[in-house]
Amino acid sequence: MDDIVAGFADRPYYDWQIAHERVVDAQDATTRPISLEDRLSDALADNGIGDLYEHQVRAIEAVRDGRNVVLSTPTASGKSLGYTVPAVERAMDHGGRTLYIAPQNAxxxxxxxxxxxxxxxxGFGSxxxxxxxxxxxxxxxxxSVRDRRPTVLxxxxxxxxxxxxxxxxxxWDWFFRSLETVVVDEVHEYRGVFxxxxxxxxxxxARMAERFDADFQYVACSATIGNPVEHASAVTGQPPSSFTLVAEDASAHGPTRWLLWNPPLHAGGEGRRRSNHVEARRIFTDLVQRDLQTLVFTRARQAAERYAQQSADRLRDRGKSDLANRIAAYQAALTPDRRRELEADIDAGAVRGVWSTNALELGVDIGTLDAVVLDGYPGTRMNTFQQAGRAGRGADESLVVLVAGEDQLDQYVMAHPDALFDGDPERAVVNPANEQLLDEHLACAARETWLGPDDEGVFGETLPDRVSGLTEEGVLARRTTDEGVRWVYDGDGSPQHEMSLRTIGDREVQLQARGDTIATLALSDAxxxxxxGAIYHHQGRTYEVTDLDLDRHVATLSPSWxxxxxxxxxxxxxxxETDLAERHPFxxxxxxxxxxxxxxxxxxTGYERTDGTTGETLSRHTLSLPPQTLRTKALYFTIPADLERTLRTMGDFEGGIHAAEHAIISMLPTTVLCDRRDVGGLSTPMHPHTGASTIFVYDGYPGGVGLVRAGYDGIRDLTAATRSMVRSCPCADGCPACVQSPQCGNANDPxxxxxxxxxxDALFGDDSMAIEGPT
Structure with a gap:
């Protein structure tokens, strides 16, 4: 890779923008023999699988011993054999069944x-x-599936x-009676609301299996996260002590060359950098032209399509039409047949370059590639290494180029590369105790099989109160049976079909263009x-919202230029409403x-129009829309009066706590797996509950889904990272890389x-640095 990396300096459109370079060393495989039934051993050999890696053997042995298992190893490390072998063994031996659950159809x-x-x-008869x-x-x-009664579903x-x-x-009684293994693949994807x-x-x-006297084990497969056992336990409802963690990767891989690539600042534009999309497209085109099979991860479907086409056009301009015709875009909106066709072509090497959303981040088998380009920091270390793990062809050296955007996390990684390579992985969180979600699922559970006192062990200690409330609302009905008091669903139809697993009950607004519904949004999002007056982008087209009818729950859109x-x-x-916990971390x-x-x-209260090229505010407009109330969870802290007096002598105090609030929110993804849009904040120079200046950070979902709770638990590390990020930004007054927020409802003012x-600085007892300004 040395000549390829050096070649970047020869291109006139680059300004030698490598902020950090690192090589992750190669690793030899560690294998261990394991006893397998002859037919299974031969079948694995027929599929190109010989000796098993140490981590695969450990997982199989734990399942055989009756343990739940969490396999938390990198992309392409062969996690699937950890559940495949037990599933096949149990089916061959006595017809034991396996349920495999994954978040995506692909x-x-x-x-x-x-x-x-x-x-x-x-072979036949297995x-x-x-x-x-x-x-x-x-x-x-x-x-037909139900009639065939498969052993692996x-x-x-x-x-x-x-x-x-x-x-x-x-x-499905035939299935649940003989269920022995439940595989939860990509368990790190199950976080937040979903x-x-x-x-x-x-x-x-678990309740359904218990009704049929089935006793199954979990095998959870995860990317590298900070709390694999805790998270698997929270998702499955099984005690942490029941899980065996298998986290050391024993697979072989070649060396990986990492380049952290920071586009230069625009001349005269403080804090504004050259587009990471343009840089990624240039790098991608050069790598493909140098005969490296390359994959770019970008964030939006339309971006993947647009930049794939532009990259192909650049190759044609260079006289490389043969390569231009072997560039593709991969994203979730493609038909299943087209996705499978692309996956096969990538694996076979027929496609030489791909622009993809994170749809290819998960465990879909596309073989291995020579290079991966990340068009912007993916938001978390976990996602970064999941995507980078697609690079690596046998023992050959591979290349990963992370092209930074201009926001806080991207620039933090550029300034603190050790935080990326050596920092602690983020934690994944869920909140099954969310009362709004719990009530919906209790209705479903009572429809499936009646609820009883024993279900408190399944749904938690709040069950009696929740059941009592649902009974008063007429959702559940109390019944006296030979086995004692039970509760059954007392509504009409199917409660399962009245809820979505992707949202927390919110009214939806239909977005209609020319009479057709092109999308739906939750009311709060609408x-x-x-x-x-809003400008709305959908499937590569631009619309202006001309009307929002909240009685009909319809927004009318017109095409716009x-x-x-x-x-x-x-x-x-x-x-x-209630203070739940307190700590003194500073x-x-x-x-x-x-x-x-x-x-x-x-x-x-209104909106502003902003020039898409310069970022200049063009105009402001007022709106009259109904207020929305969200009951959720938050962390907050107050500013002591003596510190506030000092800060007021140094500048705009309200602007300072507002900037700190923005910065803390932007860095929350360094602690917990989330998007900063999942949380919000408020800073105020006087709050009636505290009687003091206060900074709030709140969970953006009804009842909270654990995001801010994780931030509260790790608040010292979060605030320390925030301090380091803001201080390391070279701008003088604040920019998108430190304290500005694109989600700010006050237009980043003050x-x-x-x-x-x-x-x-003062939170950490360092008042001397506070006067020096940014370093």
């Missing part, structure tokens, strides 16, 4: 093909049969929720993104941090970076 199709090939190699059960099957195909959490559990006694829903679906699965974008302006009020002991149950009232630094 993963299910990939696993079905691999498992079916293995089953075919076992008792191993494989089928997927997804929403893409027709009714006849679904009936592959599905999504959604289908488990909508189709299997509601009909467990009538259509993960909290899935955690309750799996608790319902007030922000689909208000009258607008070259500006819109941001809402909001007023927020926070009422602290060197200043008079700054306690509290975790609380809060009510947040948000009113969209902000005072210097006061924010002084505040963060």
């Amino acid at each position: 993963l299910i199709a990939d696993q079905e093909e691999s498992l079916s090939d293995l089953a075919a190699s076992l 008792r191993v049969s494989v089928a997927q059960y997804t929403g893409r099957l027709s009714d006849d195909e679904k009936r 592959l599905t999504t959490p959604d289908m488990l929720h909508y189709a299997l559990l509601p009909h467990g006694h009538r259509l 993960g909290s829903h899935v955690s309750l679906v799996l608790r319902r699965l 007030l922000r993104d689909a208000h009258p 607008a070259d500006y974008y819109t941001n809402v302006l909001t007023d927020k009020e926070i009422r602290v 060197d200043r002991d008079d700054v306690p941090v509290r975790f609380a149950d809060i009510s947040l009232t948000t009113t969209v 902000l005072d970076k210097g006061v924010a630094i002084a505040l963060l």
Whole structure:
């Protein structure tokens, strides 16, 4: 790779922008023999699998010993054999069944093909049969699956929720009676709202299996996260002590050359950098031209399509039409057949360059590639290494280029590369105790099989109160049986089909263009993104919202050629309902941090139009929209009066606490797996609950899904990283790389970076640095 890296300096459009270079050393495989049934050993050999890696053997042995297992190793380390071997052994021995659950249909199709090939190699009479059960099957195909009664069934959490559990006694009793293994693949994907829903679906699965006297084990497969056992336990409802952790990768890989690539600042534009998209496209084109099979990860579907086309055009301009015709875009909106075709072409090397969303981040088998380019920091260390793990062809050296954007996390990684390579992995969190979610799933559980006192062990100690409330609302009905008091669902229809696993119950607004619904948004999102006058982008087209009818829940859109974008302006009020916990994490002991149950009232008061090229504010407009109230969780801390007096002498105090709030929110993904849009904040020079200047950071979902709780638990490290990020930014007054936020409801006004630094310094007892300004 030395000549390729050096070649970047020869291109006139680069300005030698490598902020950091590192080589991750190669690793030899560590294998260990394991006793396998002859037919299984031969079938694995037929599929190109010889000796098993140490981590695969450890996982198989733990399952054989009756343990739950968490396999937490990198991409392409062969995690699937950790559950494949036990699944096949149990099916061959006595017809024991396995349920495989994955978050995406593409993963299910990939696993079905691999498992079916293995089953075919076992020969007739092996008792191993494989089928997927997804929403893409027709009714006849679904009936055929049930009639064939496979020993390995592959599905999504959604289908488990909508189709299997509601009909467990009538259509699936044969499956649940002999269920022995449940595989939860990509368990790190189950976090936040979706993960909290899935955690309750799996608790319902445990109830159903118990009704049929089935005793199954979990095998959870995860990327490298900071809390694999804790997270698997929270998702599955099984005690942490029941899990064996297998986390040391014993697979072989060649050396990986990492380049952290920071686009230069625009001349005269403080804090504004050259586009990471343009840089990534140039790097990608050069690598493909140098005959490196290259994959770029970018964030948006339309970006993947657009930049793939532009890259192909650049290659044609260079006289490389043969390569231009072998460039592709991969994203979730493609048809299943087209995705499978692309995966096969990538694996075979027919496609030489791919632009992809994170749809290729998960375990879909596309072989290995020469190089991966990350178009912007993916947001977390976990996602970064998941995506980078696609590079690596045998023992050959591979290349990963991380091209930074201009926001806080990207620039933090450029300035602190050790935080990326040597820092602690982020934690994944769920909140199955969220009362709004729990009530919905209790209704589903009571529809599937009646609720009883024993279910407190499944759903938690709040069950009696929740059941009592649902009974008063007429959702559940109390029954006296020979076995004691029970509760049954007392509503009409199917509660499963009245809820989505991807949201927390919110009214939805239809976005209509020319009479057709092109998308739907939750009401809270529609007030922000689909208000009258909003510019809305969808599938590569630009629209202006001409009307928002909240009675009909319809937003009307018209095609637009607008070259500006819109941001809402909001007023927020926070009422602290209950303080739940308190800690003193800072060197200043008079700054306690509290975790609380809060009510947040948000009113969209207007919006501003911003030039899409210069970022200049073009105009402001008022709106009259109803306030929305969110009951959620927050962390907060107050500013002691003596410190506030000092900070007020240094600049704009309100701007300083506002800037600090923005910066803390931007760095939360360094602690917990989330997007900064999942949380919000409020800073105020006087709050009625505290009687002092206060900074709040709140969970953006009703009831909270554990994000801010994780931030509260790690608040000292989070604040230390925030301080380091803000101080290392070279700008003088604050920019998108430190204290500005694209989600700010006050248009980033006021902000005072210097006061924010002084505040963060003071929390750690360092008042001397506060006066010096940024370094």
